[in-house]
Amino acid sequence: MMLWKERNKRVGLCVTAVAGCLILAVAWAVLAMPETALADPPAENPGGNVVKHDIPGVLKLTGADPDLTADDAQPPEYSNSEAGTSCFIGRRRSIWVTLSKTSPRSMNLDLSSELSVTDDDPTPGCDPWGVPTGITPPDLPIPDEGPMPIYQVSFSIAPYQNVSGLGNDPLLANAWLKFIDANGQRWEMYFGPGHADSGGEWGGDRHLTNKEGAPAAPPIQVVRTNPGVEEPKIWNADSLGAPGFLWYTGTKNNAPYVFAGKYDIDWSCTVESLP
Numbered sequence: 001m002m003l004w005k006e007r008n009k010r011v012g013l014c015v016t017a018v019a020g021c022l023i024l025a026v027a028w029a030v031l032a033m034p035e036t037a038l039a040d041p042p043a044e045n046p047g048g049n050v051v052k053h054d055i056p057g058v059l060k061l062t063g064a065d066p067d068l069t070a071d072d073a074q075p076p077e078y079s080n081s082e083a084g085t086s087c088f089i090g091r092r093r094s095i096w097v098t099l100s101k102t103s104p105r106s107m108n109l110d111l112s113s114e115l116s117v118t119d120d121d122p123t124p125g126c127d128p129w130g131v132p133t134g135i136t137p138p139d140l141p142i143p144d145e146g147p148m149p150i151y152q153v154s155f156s157i158a159p160y161q162n163v164s165g166l167g168n169d170p171l172l173a174n175a176w177l178k179f180i181d182a183n184g185q186r187w188e189m190y191f192g193p194g195h196a197d198s199g200g201e202w203g204g205d206r207h208l209t210n211k212e213g214a215p216a217a218p219p220i221q222v223v224r225t226n227p228g229v230e231e232p233k234i235w236n237a238d239s240l241g242a243p244g245f246l247w248y249t250g251t252k253n254n255a256p257y258v259f260a261g262k263y264d265i266d267w268s269c270t271v272e273s274l275p
Helices: 002-032
Strands: 055-062 068-070 085-089 095-099 107-109 148-157 171-173 175-180 186-191 220-224 234-238 244-250 258-263 268-273
Touching (some): 055 068, 055 095, 085 268
Antiparallel strands (some): 085 095, 095 148, 107 148, 175 186, 186 244, 234 268, 244 258
16 A cells, blocks of 8 residues: 555656646747837737837928028038938928937027018917017027028928828918027017818917918928839928018926017928938
8 A cells, every 4th residue: 555655656756747847848939039029019919109100201401592591511511311300200290300408419590681571460468369478589680691500400391290291282271380590589480371180270279370260371392202102202392482470488388479570481301211
């Protein structure tokens, strides 16, 4: 009887040992698998994060006599491959160029062509709703001394629209130019009529071009020049004479917008995708 019990005990120990070896073997096999094999299966619609589909590019300011020009750096273009510079053609959103705080680059803006303000335009010294702020915008560099250098530029063309998928038809759109002057003051300039689906507003119930009920400001235009060609992809954008509405936004967050004038700002650019 004791021999039978000892035999059963030895068999049980062997079974336990074999089971333990099998568990270890499975564990090592799983750990040896590539990370991609362990990852969650891809979603049926992998386009949720549109940032993955943004196209890096190069923007070159053009035009016969433009009021927005590049700095003296060579080549006179703004490339996503350059340190401190972001240039993208966004899927379902704008073409944009951003010069960071660390970027040595700048742009030049000529404000010598100020347009007369009509009753349909915002009122200088007021917020976008016409309420006086009591703030007088500081003087910009003297216009007739030439263009002013602007820094930490954020230039957005056709915001919230799909420019990457354009075909042969031109896109009529808006644009904005946000920047800091040599004195560290922040400014924002807007082109175009605002968003048609929100009564011409720009977001936040703001009328940053014409006031509510006034004739809409003319749009800028974006054209895809070679929609049938894979690489490189090329876009042209042009202000088409649309005036720029300049706002002073101070040096602090949440500062009131103060209308600083309406300007004849001619600009155009070519944007080419990088490989």
